[in-house]
Amino acid sequence: MKNENLNQLRNRIDEINLQLLQLLNERTELVEAVGREKDKQGLKKYDPIREQQIIEQLKEKNQGPMSDEMMVHIFKEIFKVSVKLQEEKSHKKGLLVSRKNKSEDTVIEVNGDSIGEGEATFVFGPCSVESQEQMERVAANLAAKGLKYIRGGAFKPRTSPYDFQGLGIEGLKIMSEVAKKYDLRVISEIMDASDLEAALPYLDVVQIGARNMQNFSLLKAVGHINKPVLLKRGLSATIEEFVNAAEYITMHGNPNVMLCERGIRTYEKATRNTLDISAVPILKRETHLPVFVDITHSTGRKDILLPIAKAALAVGADGIMAEVHPNPTVALSDANQQMSLEEFDVFFKNLLS
């Protein structure tokens, strides 16, 4: 008789457990839907004010015999697992630039040329656009090698404000004219969002320099243009910060982003920066974006450009950038690290062989 009582009570508990289970699952569905909405609006998953409101409401309605303390304890556990679930779901989806979100490589079209499709892309040119004659000489050399891109700085982020700051829009006009003549595509850095509109007609790819990698208003601005962006890694940026900077651009509507490892700041003085070669396969693994290596700025010395370029391609870089100048000794910027055209000829021949 005693056992029958116990069994009856337990059977009733079993029934209630099933009801609770169903209700908790219904609640979980709603929690997930709230999490998706929060993702869209960029809201935090944990909302202590909302949790407090729920607790107050339940305390008011609680008629016992369960104490408020016990009820609060149970609900706090429910909140805790709900927040965790929302965070896990949103983390799983990953960033837009993440491989988790898109497994295929992003291939970027630049006026009929594809970047990131398997064949390496080479981007060469002087540090700064200085004159029509200078750009002609570089462009003719590139075109003779069958190359498709030319780079050159018009807006220069110089460490010293007294150094050559670039020719600005005039420089871009020179480069664009020369590039048309030799059927080359133009890559150049923009430092200020207010220059974008005037500069875009002369550019095929907009470069965001290392010093502006976390200039979030500039990243948002290039997120709204319809030309590809080459984003350089910041001087002291972690890979995670770099990837998040790329996310800013894609998140604002421009999916055509390329990453460029250009060396990071360390204690080592033998090179201008320390090339983080492992960043290349990590970025290839964690994102679906094309990855470049700037061999000039990462090393700052011409004698190791060839092995560094080979190393970059060997670890999976989609492209190489380097500086080439017809007369490096009189260059208005980076005189020591740019290859002369003769040095460039030897470098390129050896790179391909």
Ligand SMILES: C=C(O[C@@H]1C=C(C(=O)O)C=C[C@H]1O)C(=O)O
């Ligand atoms: C479901 C939400 O997310 C979290 C979980 C809550 C819950 O389980 O009720 C309440 C607030 C948030 O910490 C929400 O914000 O409504």
